[in-house]
Amino acid sequence: GEDVEQSLFLSVREGDSSVINCTYTDSSSTYLYWYKQEPGAGLQLLTYIFSNMDMKQDQRLTVLLNKKDKHLSLRIADTQTGDSAIYFCAESPGGGYNKLIFGAGTRLAVHP
Amino acid sequence: EAGVAQSPRYKIIEKRQSVAFWCNPISGHATLYWYQQILGQGPKLLIQFQNNGVVDDSQLPKDRFSAERLKGVDSTLKIQPAKLEDSAVYLCASSLDRGGIYEQYFGPGTRLTVT
Numbered sequence: 690g691e692d693v694e695q696s697l698f699l700s701v702r703e704g705d706s707s708v709i710n711c712t713y714t715d716s717s718s719t720y721l722y723w724y725k726q727e728p729g730a731g732l733q734l735l736t737y738i739f740s741n742m743d744m745k746q747d748q749r750l751t752v753l754l755n756k757k758d759k760h761l762s763l764r765i766a767d768t769q770t771g772d773s774a775i776y777f778c779a780e781s782p783g784g785g786y787n788k789l790i791f792g793a794g795t796r797l798a799v800h801p
Numbered sequence: 802e803a804g805v806a807q808s809p810r811y812k813i814i815e816k817r818q819s820v821a822f823w824c825n826p827i828s829g830h831a832t833l834y835w836y837q838q839i840l841g842q843g844p845k846l847l848i849q850f851q852n853n854g855v856v857d858d859s860q861l862p863k864d865r866f867s868a869e870r871l872k873g874v875d876s877t878l879k880i881q882p883a884k885l886e887d888s889a890v891y892l893c894a895s896s897l898d899r900g901g902i903y904e905q906y907f908g909p910g911t912r913l914t915v916t
Contacts, residue, residue, distance in 0.1 A: 720902060724907075729909070730910075731805070731892055731894075731907030731908050731909045731910055732894075732907040733907070734904055734905065734906070777843050779843075787832070787903040788834070788846045788849055788857055790846075791843030791844050791845070792843050793841065793842050793843050794842075
């Protein structure tokens with residue numbers, strides 16, 4: 690089946706690193722994605738990783754993929770108040786239709 | 802480039818009434834998606850179009866929901882009649898095939914409240 694699990698809430702201090710974790714179920718997923726949603730806004734693609742990679746870095750963002758355990762994480766270095774938002778992990782199951790299966794989202798709160 | 806446009810942004814209706822949402826995707830994007838996002842949950846795909854054809858509507862409640870994408874550009878999503886559990890944000894997204902990577906760009910959504 691298709692299911693994506695995330696922890697619901699994370700609180701960090703400004704300047705610290707944030708790590709948001711996700712587990713997925715479909716081993717045929719070719720790409721895995723991280724989206725950010727700010728209040729009242731649609732989802733914004735942050736980054737994605739191809740399933741044959743185990744790490745991808747993009748400025749302050751680092752994505753780690755453990756395909757054996759179907760575990761994905763997003764690390765945000767030097768977290769800022771502007772990073773406060775809901776972060777969604779999504780898998781793209783095989784089948785050719787490129788639909789996304791989203792987790793319930795992790796609310797990141799950054800405090801001074 | 803202009804983003805995905807949706808209207809209206811907010812809608813309040815009574816149960817059993819009908820409602821329609823409109824989406825204009827990013828120019829040139831062949832694939833269009835409608836998602837339902839219930840409060841506290843991630844978006845759930847309702848229907849996906851490739852140009853003006855439906856490629857996935859497996860989670861669309863077809864007894865009350867309908868969608869069309871005439872001429873492969875704009876799309877409308879309709880609910881008739883609405884139920885209380887349809888209260889949600891309806892998100893439209895579009896994507897372009899970039900060598901197998903389909904980056905989905907989302908509109909701001911329409912927040913529907915059914916009373």
